Amino acid sequence: MNSATWLVDDGASRWVAKSVVPGSRDQFVAGLTVAGRLQRAGIPAGAPVPTVGGQDVVAVGGYPLALLSWVAGxxxxxxxxxxxxxxxxxxxxxxxxxxxxxxxxxxxxxxxxxxxxxxxxxxxxxxxxxxxxxxxxxxxxxxxxxxxxxxxxxxxxxxxxxxxxxxxxxxxxxxxxxxxxxxxxxxxxxxxxxxxxxxxxxxxxxxxxxxxxxxxxxxxxxxxxxxxxxxxxxxxxxxxxxxxxxxxxxxxxxxxxxxxxxxxxxxxxx
CATH class of the missing domain: 3.90.1200.10 (Aminoglycoside phosphotransferase (APH), C-terminal lobe)
Incomplete structure (x- = not known):
C-alpha cells in the first residue's frame, strides 16, 4: 500500500520498477540493502539493479525509484x-x-x-x-x-x-x-x-x-x-x-x- 510498482520487460529479461513516497526514501534504501545481502546469500529477494553511476535509488519527479531484479515464480x-x-x-x-x-x-x-x-x-x-x-x-x-x-x-x-x-x-x-x-x-x-x-x-x-x-x-x-x-x-x-x-x-x-x-x-x- 505504501509504494507503486511497474513491470519492466525488454522481451528477454524482466525487472520491477518500484517507487515510494519521498519521506520513505531512507528506509527504502536500507530495505533494498537487506534484499541485496539476502540475494548474495542465495535467496532470491528482488535486489536492486544499480544505475550506471552505481546508485540503487534515484529520484524521478521527486519520488525515489529503484529497478529491482525479477524473482521468478x-x-x-x-x-x-x-x-x-x-x-x-x-x-x-x-x-x-x-x-x-x-x-x-x-x-x-x-x-x-x-x-x-x-x-x-x-x-x-x-x-x-x-x-x-x-x-x-x-x-x-x-x-x-x-x-x-x-x-x-x-x-x-x-x-x-x-x-x-x-x-x-x-x-x-x-x-x-x-x-x-x-x-x-x-x-x-x-x-x-x-x-x-x-x-x-x-x-x-x-x-x-x-x-x-x-x-x-x-x-x-x-x-x-x-x-x-x-x-x-x-x-x-x-x-x-x-x-x-x-x-x-x-x-x-x-x-x-x-x-x-x-x-x-x-x-x-x-
Whole structure:
C-alpha cells in the first residue's frame, strides 16, 4: 500500500520498477540493502539493479525509484499445508541468512505509540493497542532473539519457481531490527491465525532458528501486537486520508475493522 510498482520487460529479461513516497526514501534504501545481502546469500529477494553511476535509488519527479531484479515464480497463497510449510522453512532460512548482517540506518522495534493522536479515530482503538503493547513488552523484548526482519511476510511475498524449486522473498521496503518472533507472528496472522498455522510454525521450528520455548512463550502476545500494528497503521491512514496503493477509503476501513475483530471481537463493527 505504501509504494507503486511497474513491470519492466525488454522481451528477454524482466525487472520491477518500484517507487515510494519521498519521506520513505531512507528506509527504502536500507530495505533494498537487506534484499541485496539476502540475494548474495542465495535467496532470491528482488535486489536492486544499480544505475550506471552505481546508485540503487534515484529520484524521478521527486519520488525515489529503484529497478529491482525479477524473482521468478508464482506467489504463494498459504492456503495449503504444503505452502505453509514452505513459508515457514523459507522465513527461517531468511532469518538465518541475515543473522550476522548489520545495516546502516536500520530502524529498531518497536514504533507503536499508544498515546499517538491518530488512535482516537475510534473509541476502541487506543485501549486495544495499549493493551497489546503492554502484553508484548511484558515478555521482556530484550530476552527475545533479534535480527533483521522482513516485517510483512504475507504469502504473496514468497515466490516459488516451479522450474527450480527455489522460493524467493520479495518486498524489502524497510530495514528493521527486532524480535524474529514478529516476522513469525506476521506470517501466522496472514494464514488465519495460530489455530490454522500449525504446519507453518512447525516448519519454522524445524530449522532451529528459534527455540520451541521462545515460540511457545511469545507467539500469542506477539500475534496480538501484530494486530495492534495493523490497527495503528490503518488508523493513521484513515486520519490522514492516505489512499496510497488502494482504490478508496473503504479499504482503510476494512483494514481497521479486521484488526478490531481480532483485538475486540466483542464489539460490533463501527
Amino acid at each position: 508464482d506467489a504463494l497463497t498459504g492456503e495449503s499445508e504444503r505452502e505453509q510449510r514452505l513459508i515457514g522453512v523459507t522465513l527461517a532460512r531468511v532469518h538465518r541468512a541475515l543473522a550476522a548482517e548489520s545495516i546502516e540506518g536500520v530502524a529498531r522495534f518497536h514504533w507503536v505509540d499508544p498515546a499517538a493522536a491518530h488512535l482516537a479515530v475510534r473509541g476502541w482503538v487506543r485501549p486495544a493497542v495499549a493493551a497489546a503493547v503492554e502484553a508484548v513488552e511484558a515478555l521482556g523484548l530484550e530476552t527475545l532473539s533479534w535480527g533483521l526482519l522482513h516485517t510483512d511476510p504475507a504469502p504473496e511475498a514468497f515466490r516459488l519457481d516451479p522450474a527450480t524449486g527455489v522460493c524467493g522473498v520479495i518486498d524489502w521496503s524497510v530495514a528493521l531490527a527486532g524480535p524474529l518472533l514478529y516476522d513469525l507472528a506476521s506470517a501466522v496472522m496472514y494464514v488465519g491465525g495460530a489455530g490454522r498455522a500449525g504446519e507453518l510454525v512447525a516448519a519454522y521450528l524445524g530449522e532451529d532458528v528459534l527455540t520451541r520455548s521462545e515460540v511457545e512463550r511469545g507467539l500469542l502476545p506477539m500475534l496480538r501486537f501484530r494486530w495492534a500494528v495493523q490497527a495503528d497503521y490503518f488508523a493513521r491512514r484513515i486520519v490522514e486520508d492516505d489512499l496510497t496503493g488502494i482504490s478508496g477509503p473503504q479499504e482503510n476501513e476494512k483494514g481497521l475493522d479486521d484488526a478490531r475483530r481480532r483485538l475486540r471481537p466483542d464489539l460490533a463493527a463501527s
